[in-house]
Amino acid sequence: MIVRAVLAVTVISCLPVLRGSTVIPADAGRDVLLPCSVQHQGGFNLSDVTINWERPDTIVCSFYHGSRQLEHQDKRFRGRTQLFPNEFSKGNASLLLQRVNLADTGNYSCNAVLWANTQLTVHTMFLQVTGNGLAVTPLGAVHCLPAILLLLLWYM
Ligand SMILES: *[C@@H]1O[C@H](CO)[C@@H](O)[C@H](O)[C@H]1NC(C)=O
Ligand SMILES: *[C@@H]1O[C@H](CO)[C@@H](O)[C@H](O)[C@H]1NC(C)=O
Ligand SMILES: *[C@@H]1O[C@H](CO)[C@@H](O)[C@H](O)[C@H]1NC(C)=O
8 A cells, every 4th residue: 555655656756757848867976068049030149148047946047238147146056057158149048057966956947038129938947967876868767766666566
């Protein structure tokens, strides 16, 4: 009975992966690129760019008024974020998050306007950081591991 309940809970926790939401796997200590593409438009001007990378209730990295804005950045991300201004004119607002740790696991959203008078582009993704040595392929296997193990136990 208890096993069945635990199994149900772990299978449910595994569902976001099975549903196919964007999951970005990363090993702790490594750098990871969080992708964010904006549809390409015409003439580009750096002063039109507004990019906010956020976690729920947290600013990860911001760029506006032509430069990086660090005053609202959460301390945990200080010195670990990099945007690529040379790529903005190609519609690339990707973020390099450096030396990721287990606490970096969670949802991230990219909110970007790269051309004046264009709509806000929003991309969300789930960063899954795992301890060194844990296999992260195939995608989602780590997330679903408890459910897989319990399924094995169930049938033994
Ligand atoms: C970019 O925008 C700024 C502010 O609106 C303006 O002063 C500047 O002339 C623009 N640059 C170009 C190349 O259009
Ligand atoms: C965006 O820029 C980064 C850094 O140069 C690069 O690694 C990445 O491949 C670029 N993404 C796209 C979609 O071009
Ligand atoms: C991440 O976002 C998804 C989709 O909105 C949500 O179902 C999930 O609970 C979130 N995960 C965390 C850890 O907040």
